[in-house]
Amino acid sequence: MKHLLRAFLLSLPRLATSALGGAVWGSCCRAGCLDFPRGMKRQLIIATFAFAGALHGAEDDNEFFESKVRPLLVERCLECHGEKKQKGGLRLDSKAAWQTGGDSGAALVPGKPEESLLMTAVRYTDKDMQMPPKKKLSEAEIAVLEEWIKGGAPDPREGSAGPVAASGKMKGMSLEEAKHHWAFQPILNPAPPTVLDAAWPRQAMDRFILGKLEAEQMRPNPIADRRTLIRRATFDLIGLPPTYEEVTAFEQDHSPDAFARVVDGLLNRKEYGQRWGRHWLDVARYADTHEDNVTNGNQHHYPFAYTYRDYVIRAFNEDMPFDRFIIEQLAADKMKLPDRRDLAALGFQTVGRQFKGVDNLIMDDRIDTVTRGFLGLTVACARCHDHKFDALPTADYYSLYGVFASTVEPLDLPEIGRSGDAKAIAEHLAKREQVLRDYAAYVEKVRKNFDDHMRQMPVENLQYLVKMLPNHRTVEGYIPLDTPRGALRREGAKRWEQLIVERTRKFDPLFAPWPVFAAMKREGFAGSAATFIGTLGEFERQPGRGPLHPWIVTGLRERKPQTMLEVAEVYGRVIERALASKEPDALAIVEEVYGPQSPVPATRVEIEEDLRLSLVNRLLVERDESVKAQGLRQKLAGLERTSPVQRAMVVMDSTTPFEPKVFIRGNPEQPGKAVPRQFLTVLGHAVEDHAGPYRDAGRLELAEAIASRDNPLTARVIVNRVWQQHFGQGLVATADNFGVMGDKPSHPELLDHLATWFMEHGWSLKALHRHLLLSATWQQSSGDQPGCRQRDPGNRLLWKMNRLRLEFEPFRDSLLAVAGRLDTRLEGWSQPMDGKFTRRAVYGLIDRYAFPPLLQSFDVAAPESSVSRRVETTVPQQALFMMNSAFAEEQAKALLVRVANVQDAERRIERLHELTFARKPVPTERHLALEFVGDGGESRWLDYAQALLMSHEFTLID
Numbered sequence: 001m002k003h004l005l006r007a008f009l010l011s012l013p014r015l016a017t018s019a020l021g022g023a024v025w026g027s028c029c030r031a032g033c034l035d036f037p038r039g040m041k042r043q044l045i046i047a048t049f050a051f052a053g054a055l056h057g058a059e060d061d062n063e064f065f066e067s068k069v070r071p072l073l074v075e076r077c078l079e080c081h082g083e084k085k086q087k088g089g090l091r092l093d094s095k096a097a098w099q100t101g102g103d104s105g106a107a108l109v110p111g112k113p114e115e116s117l118l119m120t121a122v123r124y125t126d127k128d129m130q131m132p133p134k135k136k137l138s139e140a141e142i143a144v145l146e147e148w149i150k151g152g153a154p155d156p157r158e159g160s161a162g163p164v165a166a167s168g169k170m171k172g173m174s175l176e177e178a179k180h181h182w183a184f185q186p187i188l189n190p191a192p193p194t195v196l197d198a199a200w201p202r203q204a205m206d207r208f209i210l211g212k213l214e215a216e217q218m219r220p221n222p223i224a225d226r227r228t229l230i231r232r233a234t235f236d237l238i239g240l241p242p243t244y245e246e247v248t249a250f251e252q253d254h255s256p257d258a259f260a261r262v263v264d265g266l267l268n269r270k271e272y273g274q275r276w277g278r279h280w281l282d283v284a285r286y287a288d289t290h291e292d293n294v295t296n297g298n299q300h301h302y303p304f305a306y307t308y309r310d311y312v313i314r315a316f317n318e319d320m321p322f323d324r325f326i327i328e329q330l331a332a333d334k335m336k337l338p339d340r341r342d343l344a345a346l347g348f349q350t351v352g353r354q355f356k357g358v359d360n361l362i363m364d365d366r367i368d369t370v371t372r373g374f375l376g377l378t379v380a381c382a383r384c385h386d387h388k389f390d391a392l393p394t395a396d397y398y399s400l401y402g403v404f405a406s407t408v409e410p411l412d413l414p415e416i417g418r419s420g421d422a423k424a425i426a427e428h429l430a431k432r433e434q435v436l437r438d439y440a441a442y443v444e445k446v447r448k449n450f451d452d453h454m455r456q457m458p459v460e461n462l463q464y465l466v467k468m469l470p471n472h473r474t475v476e477g478y479i480p481l482d483t484p485r486g487a488l489r490r491e492g493a494k495r496w497e498q499l500i501v502e503r504t505r506k507f508d509p510l511f512a513p514w515p516v517f518a519a520m521k522r523e524g525f526a527g528s529a530a531t532f533i534g535t536l537g538e539f540e541r542q543p544g545r546g547p548l549h550p551w552i553v554t555g556l557r558e559r560k561p562q563t564m565l566e567v568a569e570v571y572g573r574v575i576e577r578a579l580a581s582k583e584p585d586a587l588a589i590v591e592e593v594y595g596p597q598s599p600v601p602a603t604r605v606e607i608e609e610d611l612r613l614s615l616v617n618r619l620l621v622e623r624d625e626s627v628k629a630q631g632l633r634q635k636l637a638g639l640e641r642t643s644p645v646q647r648a649m650v651v652m653d654s655t656t657p658f659e660p661k662v663f664i665r666g667n668p669e670q671p672g673k674a675v676p677r678q679f680l681t682v683l684g685h686a687v688e689d690h691a692g693p694y695r696d697a698g699r700l701e702l703a704e705a706i707a708s709r710d711n712p713l714t715a716r717v718i719v720n721r722v723w724q725q726h727f728g729q730g731l732v733a734t735a736d737n738f739g740v741m742g743d744k745p746s747h748p749e750l751l752d753h754l755a756t757w758f759m760e761h762g763w764s765l766k767a768l769h770r771h772l773l774l775s776a777t778w779q780q781s782s783g784d785q786p787g788c789r790q791r792d793p794g795n796r797l798l799w800k801m802n803r804l805r806l807e808f809e810p811f812r813d814s815l816l817a818v819a820g821r822l823d824t825r826l827e828g829w830s831q832p833m834d835g836k837f838t839r840r841a842v843y844g845l846i847d848r849y850a851f852p853p854l855l856q857s858f859d860v861a862a863p864e865s866s867v868s869r870r871v872e873t874t875v876p877q878q879a880l881f882m883m884n885s886a887f888a889e890e891q892a893k894a895l896l897v898r899v900a901n902v903q904d905a906e907r908r909i910e911r912l913h914e915l916t917f918a919r920k921p922v923p924t925e926r927h928l929a930l931e932f933v934g935d936g937g938e939s940r941w942l943d944y945a946q947a948l949l950m951s952h953e954f955t956l957i958d
Helices: 002-010 019-030 039-051 061-076 095-100 117-123 139-150 204-215 226-238 244-252 258-267 270-283 305-317 322-334 340-350 359-375 394-404 422-456 458-467 492-503 514-519 525-534 536-541 550-559 564-580 584-594 604-611 623-640 699-706 714-727 748-760 765-773 786-791 808-818 853-857 876-884 886-897 905-917 923-933 938-949
Strands: 415-418 645-647 661-663 671-674
Touching: 061 139, 117 139, 204 748, 226 244, 226 258, 226 270, 226 765, 244 258, 258 765, 270 305, 270 714, 305 340, 322 340, 322 699, 322 714, 340 359, 340 415, 359 394, 359 699, 359 714, 394 661, 394 699, 422 458, 422 492, 422 584, 422 604, 422 623, 422 645, 458 492, 458 564, 514 525, 514 564, 525 536, 536 550, 550 564, 550 584, 564 584, 604 623, 714 748, 714 765, 748 765, 808 886, 853 876, 876 886, 876 938, 886 905, 886 938, 905 923, 905 938, 923 938
Parallel strands: none
Antiparallel strands: 415 645, 661 671
């Protein structure tokens, strides 16, 4: 026993014990989570914890603050706790301010939300301390503050805590300065440097690496042995271990192109797309569900998220040019597609979070995913203000917002495939069609309700419009929608305003006087109005005008309005009279206000779009209408969760493109100046053929601008992402931030060389993989050089190959593979990753709402937002999974089944090593294993097999 333990522990990473490790260990024991059926497991666990600790990985704190926390503070807190006003003596507009606190003491305690007064206030748990006082924060907003404080309350804002604090604004990069920033300069193809050791480079990229090493008087490592190379390549490209037979064949093949043929063979396997598709799904923040809770039967699954996942895997396997891959994910519906299944590419936009239907947050998520994923820019940080560091004005953010807000997600998703027998398909389609008919009927009912409302309440809608006019506004802030005759629809007054604007561009017999009244000042309005009404005859005789409608003239003269609200009442009463009358004079008014050319009635499409918005953002419909429509949509979602018909999660253009305006401080209730839908200003000069302003929604134009060869970012970003996966760290360490706050490239000339090479080779990812793997740089051994380590401890100059740990998916899949149980079939429904699930992990269900603890423990990317690089931790739960889970034990049992017919103990040990490590055991290993298993029976063999699977060698790529 002690010999096996010693051999096993020597194979583990030497990590210091940490307080976190001990805490987790203690909590697991207290919770009764550990079960020790055999003494060996207990000793393995205790011994492992003696060597294992925790390495922390964290999200970019500043980015989280800028994209989530700052907008919330600006929108909901700073009105009362900012520079102009400090209720309770508290300011929240800078770090120094909240650290000082207010009259009640410290506002928050970093790392301790439960001890923070701010959390007490926003949760409304103390009736004497409730913030904001008028309207409680949503649960999602409270969760953001809790997460921020729990993470230590990182806050990059500068400024003092005094009553007249500095603004804290940091000077961002100007457009002129941006031209000199490396990432915004055109991609060049620099000549490789001359090197002293001309024999080492195998291709041009190696000379860039060697040139920097020689400049530092360093040398690269020798080429790795053949077993290491094939194992490294196999894990890199397909995420699975090579077999003993594959390793042996390569070791015995001494032809010059032997390794190139290995690489080509791996790239042509279906498992390649499964491996590299999973990398992209991290970027796409893929999940099979949105984050909302399941209550009252609500469905939180995306029934067809898996079709996007299958599209990604297929695109990688077919080596779709990356520039086309970009365009399809943003605008596949606008392209000529050779395969209708490619419509599923649009899931890139729709598989993200739903934020309980709050559309401005959904748009923010899409902008963030697209710009970080393709361009390496944190554009979402410009939501509330100009970017603090990069040349990204807020106007650019809302230009992109206009593109994405000009889309809708149709309820009736397009069919892209079928599976199963004809009868089941027919029955499903019949049920689905009935739900769609019920939904269409309900939409029409809601449309009629809105139309009736607009006919019944013209007075109240026009008076609400008056209350919003600067000249006549009597209250600050929100204007209540309640009236004595019922609540108004939020969009109602705006539609009346649109009607008046459209009708008064030329002379209009009914509304021509309205702008004149609206322009009058509130003070002295009665006198000004009386004078104007007394001269209506002259008004009619002016050039370009004509007779006013007699009813409005009579109404104004009889009422003698003292305020603009009374003018609105006159108009409303005239319209009500027209609706109730059959007189010829009434027909003209009814046609003008409620006819098909009027913006006052809502169309069916508008109602349907509005019903899909959150309760916060809906404009046309009432709460109960929205809830009932949601129930019908959920009924359809439940039906389609087991659908034999595959559909694509598409988007399509709205009937009318969204005309964006800058939301002041990120608040959609405070629109500012209008901006065009167009590409980023800082890149517009580089891709002029695809720059804006866009005539239509602009998704295709935006996609083409991103995928343009003239764009200096896109090729660099994807080449860097691929490099990161092969080498463990990108040439630019911050793979999704090429801006000022991102890291500079370690080898800028090499990055440009590879970006140029990539575009010249048809944007082919497979060609790029092959190019990298055949280089001398990638084929180096991972051995240590003390002198190089002292000069370059982080290996940024790549004097050796980095030793990498397997991510969860290839680790789990490898366990199944060596056990002979892995199912590598392509495509299909996502399934829970339980003990019965033997498909590759990429087909496992990713539940955003209930993200499995197992995946969290092994650093799988949480699908909250786009992830460029997973954190890497070593925590006790990882060891517990391998030592004590039923899944690990099942794989050990299955591994033993594969050698059950081998009776000789020494040969059985040898065969276990061949299956697990694709090599034979060395004499010391053979001796220790024989000593351990002895005549202990199958239980000893099972312990031994499980120890092999949890060994250091099994989990690392050398």
